[in-house]
Amino acid sequence: MCPRLRRRSVTVLLLGVGVGVTAGCGPDPIPGTEVGESAHFRFFIDPDRADDLSADPQGTKRLAELETDFADKRTMLGTPDGRKIDYHLLTPAHVAAVCGFTEFSTSDGESACFLEDQMAIAAAYVPHQHELIHAYMTLVAPGSRPVPFLVEGIAEAIGCSRPGIDRTWQVAWQQATIGTAADPDEYVYSEGGLFARTLIRTQGIDAYLRYFRQAPARRDWALFAANFSAFWGMSLDDAWTAMHTVSPGDSETDVEICPCSLAPAPTDGRPITNDRAKHPYWTLPDTFGSSVAVTVPSGDLVWLQDCAGIAPEIRTFYTGSPVGAPVVAEGVVAIVEVPDARPRYLLPPIGTLSVGRFLADDCAAAEPYALSENFLGGGHLWILANQTTAAARTTHATLQVSVATKVATETGYRATICNGCAFDQGSCPVELSRSLNPGPVPIAPGTLNVEFVLARSWLWAGLPTQAIGDLMFGN
Numbered sequence: 040m041c042p043r044l045r046r047r048s049v050t051v052l053l054l055g056v057g058v059g060v061t062a063g064c065g066p067d068p069i070p071g072t073e074v075g076e077s078a079h080f081r082f083f084i085d086p087d088r089a090d091d092l093s094a095d096p097q098g099t100k101r102l103a104e105l106e107t108d109f110a111d112k113r114t115m116l117g118t119p120d121g122r123k124i125d126y127h128l129l130t131p132a133h134v135a136a137v138c139g140f141t142e143f144s145t146s147d148g149e150s151a152c153f154l155e156d157q158m159a160i161a162a163a164y165v166p167h168q169h170e171l172i173h174a175y176m177t178l179v180a181p182g183s184r185p186v187p188f189l190v191e192g193i194a195e196a197i198g199c200s201r202p203g204i205d206r207t208w209q210v211a212w213q214q215a216t217i218g219t220a221a222d223p224d225e226y227v228y229s230e231g232g233l234f235a236r237t238l239i240r241t242q243g244i245d246a247y248l249r250y251f252r253q254a255p256a257r258r259d260w261a262l263f264a265a266n267f268s269a270f271w272g273m274s275l276d277d278a279w280t281a282m283h284t285v286s287p288g289d290s291e292t293d294v295e296i297c298p299c300s301l302a303p304a305p306t307d308g309r310p311i312t313n314d315r316a317k318h319p320y321w322t323l324p325d326t327f328g329s330s331v332a333v334t335v336p337s338g339d340l341v342w343l344q345d346c347a348g349i350a351p352e353i354r355t356f357y358t359g360s361p362v363g364a365p366v367v368a369e370g371v372v373a374i375v376e377v378p379d380a381r382p383r384y385l386l387p388p389i390g391t392l393s394v395g396r397f398l399a400d401d402c403a404a405a406e407p408y409a410l411s412e413n414f415l416g417g418g419h420l421w422i423l424a425n426q427t428t429a430a431a432r433t434t435h436a437t438l439q440v441s442v443a444t445k446v447a448t449e450t451g452y453r454a455t456i457c458n459g460c461a462f463d464q465g466s467c468p469v470e471l472s473r474s475l476n477p478g479p480v481p482i483a484p485g486t487l488n489v490e491f492v493l494a495r496s497w498l499w500a501g502l503p504t505q506a507i508g509d510l511m512f513g514n
């Protein structure tokens with residue numbers, strides 16, 4: 040009987056690092072049939088995933104997604120061609136059997152494993168960015184098996200997704216650096232990821248990879264620290280303090296580094312085809328200091344993430360549609376004042392994207408933005424702007440409304456709607472705030488000049504912060 044490894048989010052390193060597999064025993068054979076092959080992958084589908092087999096019998100779409108991931112991550116890792124990676128798309132139960140899980144956990148979406156001796160990934164979805172990095176690293180650093188803190192750290196360091204970790208929370212490096220992938224505290228993931236990201240950002244990916252290749256395999260904190268200071272010329276104590284320190288303007292939440300090598304989203308305002316094989320994320324085009332208007336389906340979020348993973352996220356809140364309102368494809372519009380020139384990306388699906396001066400301090404300077412008729416039947420408009428001083432932020436938008444509808448606000452702050460820019464004359468037909476008129480107010484079609492007094496978002500601590508306002512449309 041072979042011993043079972045109880046893991047949650049694991050790299051199964053069957054050789055070395057003391058995982059303890061009995062000699063002569065191998066893992067369960069991986070169920071699945073090879074359906075297709077590409078330049079860097081062979082793709083297998085579990086016979087129990089009949090829907091996937093019928094939807095993509097040769098795995099063409101999945102292989103395209105995997106090749107896009109390979110090419111994107113290669114821009115950072117310099118991944119060489121080499122042995123093909125076997126990607127097994129399995130049922131969660133089969134992932135558990137192959138990886139040695141005793142139960143399937145969905146808490147972090149990471150239930151999967153990389154079987155290094157077979158160059159195989161077992162996962163319940165495609166592409167599993169964490170396990171793919173493990174596979175790429177066997178090509179980038181063949182034969183290198185540093186401590187799990189570094190192996191899991193790099194797998195958590197590079198990716199394009201939303202969740203992050205609290206940078207200010209920390210444990211002693213003496214504890215984190217000797218952890219294993221199976222430890223329930225998961226420090227090798229959280230602290231290891233932050234450690235790798237910080238080194239990549241500050242020292243560059245090439246230097247980080249050189250460090251990875253020579254780092255010790257033995258889980259010994261004194262050895263780890265000595266190697267660290269010899270390699271980098273700085274003390275691990277100092278580096279640990281720095282990586283848990285939030286610089287002004289950065290976020291307390293530290294997120295994966297996204298290569299952002301993919302082409303930016305088109306900016307002509309026409310509907311965007313969200314082909315995840317080509318665009319698992321959309322990079323934000325250069326807005327040249329203007330604002331950007333993004334639409335997403337009802338109930339979804341507009342969420343701009345910093346490619347480097349350190350700037351505060353810019354996002355709308357989750358809200359329901361008005362009662363009885365239909366779910367529409369472009370039911371959420373966010374007009375975003377992009378705070379700086381840092382590269383950013385959005386996760387699909389997005390409906391449309393337009394760049395223009397849709398927000399302006401001066402009402403007359405706001406470029407008109409046309410709201411679609413579908414949107415006006417039950418849509419949520421968000422204004423996301425910068426707030427750099429303690430004073431409330433006021434901004435203007437000019438909205439083109441093609442049909443009669445009703446409008447309300449949820450943020451509780453003020454939105455004044457005028458036909459023109461005479462906001463200070465007391466003659467504007469509609470003044471909205473949650474306390475004034477909690478119900479929707481009728482508006483006629485036409486051009487609406489809106490003055491927003493924005494609320495400060497609770498998402499960011501301190502200044503600068505995100506200032507937020509909203510209008511809900513629908514009858």
Ligand SMILES: [Zn+2]
Nearest residue numbers: 048049050194
């Ligand atoms: Zn892992």
